[in-house]
Amino acid sequence: MEETERMQLYRKLRFLVTDDFENFRKSLRQMLRSFGAEKIDMAANGNETIAKCANEPFDVLICDYNLGSGKNGQQTLEALRHQGLLKHTALFAIVTAETSREIVMSAREYRPDTYIIKPITQAVLKKRLDALIDQRQALLPINQALDQGDEALAVTLCKQQQERQPRYRNAIRKIQAELHCRLGEYEPARAIYQQVLANRELAWARLGLGQVALAASEPDEAISEFETLIENNPDFVEAYDYLARALRMKGQDRQAQKVLEQAVELSPLAILRQRDLAEVAGDNQDMETAAGAWRATVKLSDNSVHDSPENYLGLSRCLTELSDGEDSPEGRRYADEALTILRTIGSRFKEDDDAELLRTLVAARVYAGQQQPDKGHKLLNSVSEQLNPETLTADQGLEYARALYALKDPGKAQGVLNKLAERFEKDKPVMEAIEALMDEPVSFQQKRKARALNREGISAFEEGRLDEAAEAFNQALALVPQHPALNLNLVQVLLKNVSQGESPDASLLKRCQSCLDQLAHLPPQHRQYKRFRHLQERIQSLRNRENTQ
Amino acid sequence: MSDKIDFSTVIASAVHDMKNSLGMLLHSVDELRTELPDSIRNTDRFNTLQYEAQRVHGDLVQLLSIYRLDQKTLSPHIEEQSVAEFLEEQLARHQPLLDGMGLEVTLDCQADEGYFDANLIAGILNNTINNALRYTRRHILVSARHESDYLVISVQDDGQGFPEHMQDSPLDTQGSVDFANGNTQLGLFFADQVARMHREGDRKGFIRLNNTGKLGGGNFELWLP
Numbered sequence: 001m002e003e004t005e006r007m008q009l010y011r012k013l014r015f016l017v018t019d020d021f022e023n024f025r026k027s028l029r030q031m032l033r034s035f036g037a038e039k040i041d042m043a044a045n046g047n048e049t050i051a052k053c054a055n056e057p058f059d060v061l062i063c064d065y066n067l068g069s070g071k072n073g074q075q076t077l078e079a080l081r082h083q084g085l086l087k088h089t090a091l092f093a094i095v096t097a098e099t100s101r102e103i104v105m106s107a108r109e110y111r112p113d114t115y116i117i118k119p120i121t122q123a124v125l126k127k128r129l130d131a132l133i134d135q136r137q138a139l140l141p142i143n144q145a146l147d148q149g150d151e152a153l154a155v156t157l158c159k160q161q162q163e164r165q166p167r168y169r170n171a172i173r174k175i176q177a178e179l180h181c182r183l184g185e186y187e188p189a190r191a192i193y194q195q196v197l198a199n200r201e202l203a204w205a206r207l208g209l210g211q212v213a214l215a216a217s218e219p220d221e222a223i224s225e226f227e228t229l230i231e232n233n234p235d236f237v238e239a240y241d242y243l244a245r246a247l248r249m250k251g252q253d254r255q256a257q258k259v260l261e262q263a264v265e266l267s268p269l270a271i272l273r274q275r276d277l278a279e280v281a282g283d284n285q286d287m288e289t290a291a292g293a294w295r296a297t298v299k300l301s302d303n304s305v306h307d308s309p310e311n312y313l314g315l316s317r318c319l320t321e322l323s324d325g326e327d328s329p330e331g332r333r334y335a336d337e338a339l340t341i342l343r344t345i346g347s348r349f350k351e352d353d354d355a356e357l358l359r360t361l362v363a364a365r366v367y368a369g370q371q372q373p374d375k376g377h378k379l380l381n382s383v384s385e386q387l388n389p390e391t392l393t394a395d396q397g398l399e400y401a402r403a404l405y406a407l408k409d410p411g412k413a414q415g416v417l418n419k420l421a422e423r424f425e426k427d428k429p430v431m432e433a434i435e436a437l438m439d440e441p442v443s444f445q446q447k448r449k450a451r452a453l454n455r456e457g458i459s460a461f462e463e464g465r466l467d468e469a470a471e472a473f474n475q476a477l478a479l480v481p482q483h484p485a486l487n488l489n490l491v492q493v494l495l496k497n498v499s500q501g502e503s504p505d506a507s508l509l510k511r512c513q514s515c516l517d518q519l520a521h522l523p524p525q526h527r528q529y530k531r532f533r534h535l536q537e538r539i540q541s542l543r544n545r546e547n548t549q
Numbered sequence: 550m551s552d553k554i555d556f557s558t559v560i561a562s563a564v565h566d567m568k569n570s571l572g573m574l575l576h577s578v579d580e581l582r583t584e585l586p587d588s589i590r591n592t593d594r595f596n597t598l599q600y601e602a603q604r605v606h607g608d609l610v611q612l613l614s615i616y617r618l619d620q621k622t623l624s625p626h627i628e629e630q631s632v633a634e635f636l637e638e639q640l641a642r643h644q645p646l647l648d649g650m651g652l653e654v655t656l657d658c659q660a661d662e663g664y665f666d667a668n669l670i671a672g673i674l675n676n677t678i679n680n681a682l683r684y685t686r687r688h689i690l691v692s693a694r695h696e697s698d699y700l701v702i703s704v705q706d707d708g709q710g711f712p713e714h715m716q717d718s719p720l721d722t723q724g725s726v727d728f729a730n731g732n733t734q735l736g737l738f739f740a741d742q743v744a745r746m747h748r749e750g751d752r753k754g755f756i757r758l759n760n761t762g763k764l765g766g767g768n769f770e771l772w773l774p
Contacts, residue, residue, distance in 0.1 A: 119576040123641035131634040
């Protein structure tokens with residue numbers, strides 16, 4: 001681009017400089033003016049930046065990483081993106097004196113258009129901005145189409161511009177492939193990435209290939225792409241996030257947790273990653289790891305656009321599990337921490353009625369687990385008029401049922417859950433949560449033991465060691481007597497020895513029947529319901545045969 | 550926490566702090582150069598002030614990088630770069646000082662794109678150019694070309710050239726840094742390590758030193774696949 005043409009652009013573009021030091025803001029403004037810029041606004045912190053962007057769109061934002069006590073530069077960028085305040089045509093540069101690994105990794109992750117390492121000299125800033133502005137100009141039609149929400153036009157423009165702009169060919173290919181993927185056009189997206197990779201192994205293209213596989217629900221392929229990527233770029237942290245997602249898609253939650261633990265070690269400042277780790281560790285009943293990740297999530301909530309009562313509730317639920325039934329000093333410490341966090345929700349999210357009810361229900365469970373059921377009941381009574389299973393949200397209903405189980409009222413808990421199952425039968429995640437709770441309304445330690453025994457039983461069954469299998473399932477059922485899959489597994493093992501036409505002995509039938517009786521509460525929406533009915537009929541016919549002989 | 554102090558961590562954190570302070574100082578020097586009268590800003594003393602500060606800053610950045618290399622926490626982020634844009638920015642960093650010292654610098658870029666970690670390679674070039682500033686008489690040439698499928702970035706000067714014993718080609722610094730001989734070799738060690746981290750298939754980057762450049766002085770070459 002000609003220098004005069006560039007001067008014209010600098011004159012036209014709207015700049016926003018964010019830094020907490022007035023001197024630095026002024027010095028940057030001085031530099032921008034010398035490049036020809038005229039429209040230069042300044043902000044001292046993240047919130048001011050966001051407010052200004054909400055007011056009028058800027059074309060070039062230059063933001064320091066370190067902004068004093070509020071949001072830092074990366075959190076500001078994240079918030080602007082999240083709230084849709086940053087146009088596709090806008091440029092965002094993060095300035096940092098920090099080259100510490102954590103901060104560079106984290107600044108890199110939110111993909112500013114560039115990050116400039118201090119000290120900034122006028123000449124360096126000019127070169128960097130010139131290059132960015134040249135690229136902005138080259139991609140302008142495409143990004144304008146995206147700002148107007150016309151993705152089809154953007155794809156067409158990408159195809160055209162690739163030939164005309166050889167300097168930015170790969171940048172354009174990347175945009176085009178991402179658009180195809182977003183539009184569900186997986187094959188053209190794949191073709192672009194493969195074309196790039198045929199020429200050179202580039203991380204973004206390998207990542208893209210994995211993302212397409214993930215979007216197309218092909219976890220095996222996705223896993224292999226992400227593993228290749230990590231092998232070549234061991235600190236490319238996004239690859240770990242996606243690998244974990246692919247593993248979860250395959251149900252390999254333990255593996256997914258390991259991968260996320262590595263990712264968190266590489267780049268610990270990303271709140272969503274900490275939350276992902278907390279959730280998967282919770283699902284794996286690894287409450288210690290989950291608590292650590294929830295604590296980090298809560299800590300990163302400050303100044304984050306992802307701050308929400310859910311983060312605090314997640315931590316307090318996890319601490320509640322850890323304190324449940326533990327009257328050791330450690331158990332009491334967990335309970336105290338849970339109650340403190342729950343109080344924080346009260347002061348931090350004052351207007352949020354949903355959070356208010358949820359925190360009361362969790363607190364009732366904390367007291368129940370600390371042998372103080374009176375306090376628990378008192379809390380439930382204090383919100384009793386809100387506890388109508390017909391009107392509670394799914395989350396509230398589940399939390400209410402947990403509190404009831406903890407307060408030794410399983411009958412009432414099941415009633416609440418059955419009502420919820422009726423109301424949310426089409427909502428898969430809610431149904432899974434209802435089933436998980438109904439199946440194992442016990443502490444995570446017991447869940448852990450029961451799961452290990454279940455796995456043991458299944459492998460014994462598969463190897464034909466039926467007595468050992470039955471023993472393992474029996475032991476597991478002593479921990480979680482109403483677990484549907486376990487009860488049905490045991491019935492199946494016991495019936496395995498009964499060949500066609502032969503009548504089984506009465507004690508065996510009685511044991512089977514007692515298993516099925518445990519499941520009388522099973523709602524028809526439960527995923528084990530069909531199997532339950534099938535086995536129930538089988539037992540019924542065997543008993544009839546016994547009676548007629 | 551163990552009660553034994555990990556001295557390298559302490560040093561790394563101190564270096565980090567010093568580097569940031571020097572960054573502030575350099576920023577001020579750069580501003581001063583534009584504001585002060587010619588009678589001050591282009592004097593040897595002012596040039597020395599900026600040169601030495603820049604040199605120490607570059608050393609500290611490199612020291613930190615070596616620390617991370619040692620801790621195995623440094624791995625390159627290789628991305629497509631426009632070589633011309635990249636080199637122009639590196640020269641811009643040195644421009645005020647070059648002007649102040651009255652040195653002539655030429656950029657001859659015959660390469661379009663390259664694939665490398667811009668921060669790591671910038672660190673190497675920064676030190677190499679600083680080094681050339683010290684040994685050149687009046688001319689520095691920074692050039693880039695594609696040769697046998699490598700991107701070759703070269704920094705040449707018209708000084709005395711590298712002494713005989715440093716001209717290995719390609720340089721072998723595998724574990725043979727002679728710390729007793731001052732830090733001259735440390736910069737080369739780092740440059741070599743960073744070059745090697747750049748891989749494409751079976752090919753690895755490397756560095757070369759010789760005195761066969763166009764200007765007759767030292768010629769530092771960085772070969773990247």
